[in-house]
Amino acid sequence: MKRPTIGIAANEVADAGETLHHLPISYTPLGYVRAVQQAGGLPLILPIGDSATAKEYIAQIDKLVLAGGQDVSPKFYGQEKTINLSSYLQRDEFELALIDEALLQKKPIFAVCRGMQLINVALGGTLLQDISNHSDIVHMQAPIPKEVPTHVIETLDESRLSAIYGRKTHVNSFHHQAVDKLAQGLCKTAWSPDGIIEGLEAAERRIMGVQWHPDFAYDALSQEMAAFRYVVNDL
Template identity: 90%
Template sequence: MGQSIIGIAANEVLDAGETLHHLPISYTPLGYVRAIQHAGGLPMILPIGDKAAAKEYIAQIDKLVLAGGQDVSPKFYGQEKTINLSSYLQRDEFELALIDQALLQQKPIFAVCRGMQLINVALGGTLLQDISNHSDIVHMQAPVPKEVPTHLIETLSESRLSGIYGQKTHVNSFHHQAVDRLAKGLHQTAWSPDGIIEGLEAADQRLLAVQWHPDFAYDALSQEMAAFRYVVNDL
């Protein structure tokens, strides 16, 4: 049996700066690529494109990874903007099409940070646009180094996340939004002490979603590399 092909939904930046001659680029954080490679998978980057291409992209891969990035536009969960958001409509539309096709074609999904929020929205849930008034925990840890775990999470007994991370652990944190109303079919399987949902799974779908960033710490923390091994080999 060959290597599992892991499709990573890419992001875009319209000006990559002086080093890259201010070119527009399609990219994914290198942590996803390296961690998937170390776990024995074959990463494939899926550039943002026409929604109609999602069907063929998903047909070419074994599993889908949704990465972090911009805020999900509130138009997709029936709200108006209440704060200044960094949404990117074309990315939202393309990744929602990828999710639809992954579910239809029964391909496993691993979603990180924004990706977890987008999964919840895709299945009918909503988001908190700004969690600053909902928690005393610092969920946006910069400038603390990205690989440093900064707050506690607990996991649901016998969940996938409990099998990887144990009942309690500490994780990094780089988000200002969070899941609010949970979508039908999703189950909360990790949370921080303030009640913010930190992990999601589905009973009838091979789906794993986390609010923290294993890609930031796969080479520093064994638990984060273990997450990628699970995704590549067992999800």
Template identity: 45%
Template sequence: MKPIIGIAANIMLHPIEALKNTQVAYTPYDFVTGIANCGGVPMIIPITDCQHIKTYVNSIHGLILAGGQDISPLLYSEEPRPELNETMPLRDQFEIALIHETLKQKKPIFGICRGLQIINVAKGGTLYQDLNSQLHVNIKHIQDTLPHFTEHSINTTENSIIRRLVGEKSFVNTLHHQAIKDLAPSLKATAFSPDGLIEAIESEDETQYILAVQWHPEILLESQHTESIALFSEFVKQCQQHILT
């Protein structure tokens, strides 16, 4: 049996003019092909009432949390700064509930960009609402180069999942203006950019698979980026092992 992997969806207005007021549940197709190519069965989970969360999680063997809007700072007791971009509180609440139920069922979680951030917030951490105004970082974190190309390096920590998958040093793309400020107590930082920002997190509990990264490996899959393929392959493998246990 192939593992069924839930991908938490986003909402957008339909791009066709005649349907411009119609809301659409979607996920970037790179996630679908990435999971399928690594042997998993992708299943998109639309944002609905939280009463359906348990049913969704019962139906999957692992959860992917994708990129998208900024996360509401009200969730970590801060007022919104002027530099904050669009938020979607409905998505925030739904994904936090989804994370908690997935953890309750001890199923693997893979977070990407916003996915890393919402995992941290769900478990009690905080974020920089805007890097340039709050931290004055000295490397570029929103690249002008096409995202299919890597932009800056990361360094991984010893004895981590991310070190095993991508090595001590790797190069990644970058498309974020928010980042982890205070790391949740039950998580550990396992990769950093040259300016010290957290680029990957994992669970302190070795029986719970959590791997989340600040970059977009799903976009790099198109160029056969070896490290990105390794991230998706490992996640599908973890979900397969969950079936067997």
């Protein structure tokens, strides 16, 4: 049986540090690669490039994974910056093109953290630029180790996330932004006690997004590896 090819949208850094001679690099966190491999998929890294190439990239994969990283620029959801953001326009533009093509070609999408926020923006939703005034839960857990779950979430009955994680579980947390207005066609399928949206899905499309990081804990928590198995084999 042919292994599913899972396209993972890459990130970039301008200076990789002394060990790599301060080179600019294109990269993907290894957790995505290893988890996809363990789930039986073939990971294929999609480097940031010209949006016009998105059609060809999506044609070569079976499913698309959108990873975490920089803040989504508020220009894409009709707002001005209200705080200092770490946005990267070229990445936003390329990944928005990947999303458009994945929807056109009917390819499933799994979106993590920033990726979930970008899916919401791509479909017409908005973001909270800073959740510090909206919650008393710590959503940026550093320096607590990345694989340690730090707050509870609940999931929607009969949702994909409920089938993977159960009705209630604990997850890690590394974000200062969140979904605000939910895009038409998306459904809130996980949330934290403060009301922050932690998961979303689309009833009519094979889209699943999570605000936490399964890639940080796939080798420590069975529920996170189960999420990757679902994405690779069932989404």
